[in-house]
Amino acid sequence: MSNRSIAPDSWRPRGIANLEPAAWTALRHEGSTSVVAGPGAGKSEFLAQRAAYLLETGLCKPTKQILAISFKTDAAANLAVRVRKRVPPELAGRFTSLTFDAFTKSLVDRFLAAIPQRLRPTRPYDIVFHARRQVETELTRIRDLARPDWKEHLASFSPQSFEIFDVGGYRLPTDFPTSIKTPEDFAIYHWLHAQLYGTGTSKLTFITLNRLAELIVRANPKIARAIRATYPYVFVDEFQDTSFAQYDFLLSTFGHGGTNITAVGDHKQRIMGWAGARQDAFEQFENDFQAQRVNLLFNFRSSPELVRVQHFVAETLDPHSPQIQSQTTGQLDRDVVQVWRSTSKAIEVQRLAQWISTDMTGRRKKPSDYVLLVRQKADEFEEELQSVFLAEGLSLRNESRAVGKTNVQDLMVDAAASIAIAALRLAIGQRSPAAWVTLSKIFYVIRGQTKKMSYGVPLPIEIWKIS
Known part of the structure; x- marks a missing residue:
């Protein structure tokens, strides 16, 4: 071009x-x-x-x-x-x-020196994720530090929403701590101070990083x-x-x-x-x-039949929801939505595995054409489904399973992880065109060359958590 x-x-x-x-x-x-x-x-x-x-x-x-x-x-x-x-x-x-x-x-990493000294993290710093009990402990510590007439107000902060809403909606002043005039100022200052200076290395949440980045561009x-x-x-x-x-x-x-x-x-x-x-x-x-x-x-x-179902749901949420037009042809000669009721969890799991196996064979689909959506606790569902699905010749991949500080869903698209997996597959002698293409692309990039490549690899059935 x-x-x-x-x-x-x-x-x-x-x-x-x-x-x-x-x-x-x-x-x-x-x-x-x-x-x-x-x-x-x-x-x-x-x-x-x-x-x-x-x-x-x-x-x-x-x-x-x-x-x-x-x-x-x-x-x-x-x-x-x-x-x-x-x-x-x-x-x-x-x-x-x-x-x-x-x-x-x-x-934050690039412009760390532009952050006011009293709010500047150490270099390097760690990323942390606070459990509810940790937030409760920290709010109790902050309340104990406060002056008497602020303690009742500080006790009203919810451990579940404090960082998400109170810290997340707070614009950091450039003159902390001299700008502390309210219980909110006091709580947020000490919350951040503990992350920044509570240990030798700053331990920051992503919400804290967001607030620091906003301060950088505003100041x-x-x-x-x-x-x-x-x-x-x-x-x-x-x-x-x-x-x-x-x-x-x-x-x-x-x-x-x-x-x-x-x-x-x-x-x-x-x-x-x-x-x-x-x-x-x-x-x-x-x-x-x-x-x-x-x-x-x-x-x-979605097929025309499924779009009609979606529009019915959409209208209950928004009466002014516009009518969507399907651009696909129907692939099913039966109902596109079914509701199953089971008398036990074991029967439900068995029925689900058998249905997927039969449908996959009948319509010549791949495991990656199917997804199981669960509201929460995907790890527990994986344990309950795994053995029954294996008996039907089906494999599962739990997209929500934690791997260190990340999860499988993010790890599968991480560039470093993809390269490492490809190298391991080839190192053990496994024939894998996809792994070969992945490593070839990297060598082309390293050598400053470009080459168009595309490939598709069937993936196992995924479990996605929805909230």
Whole structure:
């Protein structure tokens, strides 16, 4: 492909036949856009196409970059892969796809010296995750330090929501601790002070990193201007799950003009309220960024029958929910939704394994075509299902299983982990074209060469936890 820019009116989608009319409207909109898209609407594909459009038309000028922010590592990796498949390497290199936590951590790491001394972490620092009991212990310690007339107020803080809502919604002052005037100021200062200086090495949560990153861009206008100059276009996926802390960071960093933000998601799929997600994320975004709302109306994943079921559920959540149009043909000659009732857990597990095995054989599907969604405690479900599924010749992969400080779902898309697994497979003499391709790609990168490669590998049935 030529390096010459394509005229916007002449640009066509890459890798797909076309976009729906509403997607064209959102893709070409010059300002910030709020794209509401339900399940199967192709949200990731739309963002990949918009990236290709901005890069290939030169609207995102050379030396400038596009920043895509996702909530999970696998989503960020998936979007980066889509863009690399649709544009030449020299353009794909200007597309940065990160999680919220990775982006805010990178700012703290890069500009740590710009943080006021009393709030500056050690270098290096550790990432920690607090259990409820740890939060309770720390709040009790803070209350014991407080002056008598503040103790009752401090006792009202909930260990479950203190960091998510109270710390997450708090803009750090540059003059801590002289700015302490309220019980909230006192509690948050001592909470952060314990993370920063409680031990030899700072032990920070991702919410603390978010607050420090927001402080960096708010207190250092030159840094904020440099970030906005680098990323004139920003994508935010699954926007309905944006927390108060994350939205506040976006507003401080990109809310002063000069940046076009494309927020994509579906308020009916909001499941992260317990983790601090805003209930009004889209409405607040549209007000603060003067964003135009666009509803995507096509569903590229679900059959017409399933779309009708989805619309029935959607209308109970939002009576004004638009009618979605399925773009697929039905694959089942029977009900697309069934409700099973079992008299015991053992019978349920046996029935489920037998049904999947029979359906897989009858329709010639792969294990990776099936997913089991559980509300919580996926590890317990894995233990109960494993032996029964193995008896039917089925394998399971628990996407929620913890591996150190991460989980299988994130580990499977981690670049270092993929390289290590590929090397191990080849080292033990296992014939694996996918492993060979993975390692070959790395050698091409190391040698400064490029080569197009694609492959698909059947994966086992996944267990996903939903909240």
